[in-house]
Amino acid sequence: MPMTITEKILARHANLERVSPGDLIEVKVDMALANDITAPLAIKVFKEIEARKVFDPYKIALIPDHFVPNKDIDSAEQAKVMREFSAQHQIVHYYEVGQSGIEHVILPEKGLVIPGDLVIGADSHTCTYGALGAFSSGVGSTDLGVIMATGKTWLRVPPTIKLDYEGNLLPWVEGKDLILHTLGMVGVDGANYRSLEFSGTVIRGLSMDQRLTMANMAVEAGAKNGIIVPDEITMAYVAQRSSRSPFVCTSDPGADYEKVIRIEVDKIEPxxxxxxxxxxxxxxxxxxxxxxxxxxxxxxxxxxxxxxxxxxxxxxxxxxxxxxxxxxxxxxxxxxxxxxxxxxxxxxxxxxxxxxxxxxxxxxxxxxxxxxxxxxxxxxxxxxxxxxxxxxxxxxxxxxxxxxxxxxxxxxxxxxxxx
Amino acid sequence: MKLQGKVWKFGDNVDTDLIIPARFLNVWDKDELARNCFADLRPDFIHTIRPGDVIVAGENFGCGSSREHAPLAIKSAGISGIIAKSFARIFYRNAFNVGLPILECKEASASVEEGNRVSINLATGEIVNLDTGEEFLARPIPDFMRDIVEAGGLVEYVKKKGLAEQAI
Structure with a gap:
């Protein structure tokens, strides 16, 4: 049975031959992420469930980025909770102010996400990493607190909407404009609970930075994840940053899409x-x-x-x-x-x-x-x-x-x- | 598990910035979050409502940020449950995880008015408008998610099941 790239990554992480939209599956998480706003609540949950150690100190990223450098005393306390937890559990990917930045900028740039990974983050814009051919999705703090302890979570396999972008871009039109235009077409809940697969010759021509912009805003349509099948641009980007071997896969011809939308870009203005x-x-x-x-x-x-x-x-x-x-x-x-x-x-x-x-x-x-x-x-x-x-x-x-x-x-x- | 309370109505696409604006996210104390629930949309919401009251909303309730502070603020303010035409994905997960029951029911959302009293049976999905007698049937909540709500949230559920053998 043909599958989409999202289904293949989910099946692999659920240790199943295949999955279909609607299946409830338990998956292993390659990277769990939280920031200075969501981590304190997740850490509270981690303690409340009486977890003693994290599932893997290499597979958790805790990034201070929302209210740092600390904007007030309360924010400073939140950052401190995360810093102390990271020290106690020897979290490898904790990045202090001065080595850090915005979570969704630094995870790709440090090579912490590669094609085929499954990333769950306590931040809605975790969907950004789909640009690298990974499955990545946002959750809340409680889910993340449990994942930090177990390395696992449950997901419902989403149906996929494929977006094919074809034609030639006008001057000053970028990935941002393509995703804003798409949001205008489908609406803020047009992809609720669904996967958005960005494809077509226009996407192949975008730089990694522009692809990250597009996948980042998949959640603005309510999507569970946004994803782009890896190509030479992806592999070149990843090769410079990570020594892990990626699980590179593509959507099969004949894969079951809920909808395929063709978007002619020639007339799209900024x-x-x-x-x-x-x-x-x-x-x-x-x-x-x-x-x-x-x-x-x-x-x-x-x-x-x-x-x-x-x-x-x-x-x-x-x-x-x-x-x-x-x-x-x-x-x-x-x-x-x-x-x-x-x-x-x-x-x-x-x-x-x-x-x-x-x-x-x-x-x-x-x-x-x-x-x-x-x-x-x-x-x-x-x-x-x-x-x-x-x-x-x-x-x-x-x-x-x-x-x-x-x-x-x-x-x-x-x-x-x-x- | 049955809920009963007065209805507070909201429209479509109520985002988590409206539920709890980011300027109040420098704390995670639930009572403090409750005080600032709907700060810009319905100031002093916590003192307007009575414990047990119910929110009835339109499409895509809880869209936007993943902040679990949103369902936590609503629950801590005293709201016992939410009925909406639809919920944003992350909010849906978060609400169950903090033990706030939420139900999808387009008909109830369209018909029930602010100030009506409603009762909700979580086991059957039945919603009754106690002022008009109208009855509605919500999309049922999957069993394991009702177990989470009945345990009081994912934390209690995980503790009850034991961390080692959890199948969540």
Whole structure:
């Protein structure tokens, strides 16, 4: 019986010949992940179930990224809980501020996820690693606390929706625009409980950073996972970072898809998601005149090196408009260092950007750029729910890094072609 | 297991940032979370409701972040259960894991109004609008998930079953 890539990875981890959508299975977890917000609750659960040791100190990643460097005393206490637990259980992949960054940026970059892996994280954007041909999905803290003890969890095998992207991309259209456009088509629950398989010649042409952006936002359609079949780009990316041998598989011809959607990309413009839903998208040409108080470039969606490179192609020899603030946060210590090496940070600072330390920053309204009442922000992040970046009466618009950079220069939402 | 309480109605796509805004996630104490439940949408929710009350919502309740703080805040505020047309995937898991029963029922969600009193039988999925007498049947909860809720959440369930032989 033919299977999809998601079904094959799940079957392998359940020690079964095959699985079908709807099957309830128990799977072994290759990597369990939590951050400074979700880990303290997971650690509480770990203690409450009277677990004495973790299932494998090499297969747990605990990453301080949401409210670090500690934004207040309570956040400091949460980070401390995770730090002390990591020391006590000799968690190998605990990365302190200074070696760290955003969880979904550093796990791929450190080679901690490779094709065929099964990753479960107490963070909804754990689906990011599907870009590497892994099955990865978000859960809550209780599930994760139990996984830290047992290395196992239960899952229902999801039906798969295949998205075939064909055609040629217009200038300034990136992975971010493809996923925003897709969200506009299927809606915020269009893939609830389902797997999204991104395929087609357009996907094959995207860099790993752009693929990570797309898989990252699969959860914005409610998906359990987003996945891309590994190819030469995947293998080259992984070979530089991991010495483990990957389980490389592909979806069989004749695999059972719930739906196959063909998306012609030729006419897709850069996309802007309007408040207060990532699926509330409009093409750039239909945005109108929207003045912006703040632009944020960063996050697990668009805080990688490709994203910063894209931004500086626009910002070189230009300056941020008076009345607009530009905040840039490299997604990891490594991204930051490489951005310095390439002169990117210099260019950003000369343009009038302020650079923050690698972390989630204002994406979820935590710190380093929280919005006041009535303020409007254009952001390269993944969610623009009510109050997401600050005051409940502030507004967030989502876009790709090139549009964000151009908008910072214009002081309103606009594209590079207007400069 | 039966629930009974007054209904508080919510619309479609209620996300976890609305249930508990991220600015309150620097603590994980359940009473503190309960105090800030729906802070921006329905300020002072905890003092508006009575223990045992029920939330009735539309499609995709609990979408967005994986924060388990969301069902925990709702449960700790005193809500005994949620009926919705549908739930986001992670919220669905989290609710059962913290011992907050939730049921999918499109008909009840469409018909029941704010302020009505409802009763819910978790074993059978029967929902009754006690004000109008209307009856609805929710999609049944799988047995092992009802066991989790009846144990009081995944932690109690795992403890009851013994960590070594758990088949979860």
């Amino acid at each position: 996309q802007i998601a309007f408040p207060h839903s990532p699926a509330n998208v409009r093409p750039l040409s239909q945005v109108g005149n929207i003045a912006i108080d703040q632009v944020f470039i960063g996050s697990c969606t668009n805080g990688r090196l490709d994203d910063l490179r894209e931004a500086v192609t626009i910002l070189k020899a230009r300056t941020v408009a008076r009345g607009t603030r530009l905040i840039v946060i490299p997604g990891s210590q490594l991204v930051h260092r490489e951005a310095i090496g390439e002169g990117i940070i210099q260019t950003l600072i000369e343009a009038g950007a302020v650079i923050g330390p690698p972390c989630c920053g204002p994406c979820l309204g935590g710190h380093l750029g929280v919005l006041a009442e009535g303020e409007k922000a254009l952001s390269t992040t993944n969610r623009n729910f009510i109050g997401r970046m600050g005051h409940p009466k502030s507004e967030v618009y989502l876009a790709n890094p090139a549009i964000a950079a151009a908008s910072a220069v214009l002081g309103r939402i606009g594209g590079p072609e207007e400069l």
